[in-house]
Amino acid sequence: MIKLKPCPFCGGEAEVERQGTSRQSCIISCTECGCRHEGPDEYEQCGYQWNMRDTPTTSLARHKLLWQAEAVETAVARGYRSRDELAGWAEHLRRQAEEDA
Numbered sequence: 001m002i003k004l005k006p007c008p009f010c011g012g013e014a015e016v017e018r019q020g021t022s023r024q025s026c027i028i029s030c031t032e033c034g035c036r037h038e039g040p041d042e043y044e045q046c047g048y049q050w051n052m053r054d055t056p057t058t059s060l061a062r063h064k065l066l067w068q069a070e071a072v073e074t075a076v077a078r079g080y081r082s083r084d085e086l087a088g089w090a091e092h093l094r095r096q097a098e099e100d101a
Contacts, residue, residue, distance in 0.1 A: 002047040004028060009035050020046045 004014040012032025020026025020039070026046040029036045039049040071093070080086050 001044055002051060004047045005051045007033060007035055008053045009033055014047075014050060016046055019043070 001016070004016070006012060007014055007030035010030060010033040012030045014028050014030055017027040017029045017036065018024065020042045022042060025038045026041040026049075027036060027038045028047050028050040037050045037053070041048045075086055075089060078089070080089055
């Protein structure tokens with residue numbers, strides 16, 4: 001059987017929920033966030049498609065927290081002190097993110 005890569009969304013451990021055969025699909029699920037992948041992999045190839053998906057080096061939640069910490073540090077460095085100043089800066093970042101998308 002194929003060694004499963006961590007969950008591409010949270011980095012949690014993956015497990016075979018249902019072994020694929022010629023009559024039923026293979027199901028792989030994350031033990032942490034519950035993410036599931038159902039595919040046509042059969043027998044010893046069960047999990048191949050799960051492993052072909054992108055796996056981030058850090059979880060999305062960790063990445064988001066690191067980004068938020070950096071945003072706060074930037075706000076402090078720029079001298080923002082009031083809620084209105086921070087709200088204005090947050091709106092600027094949202095517009096910039098939409099333009100970049």
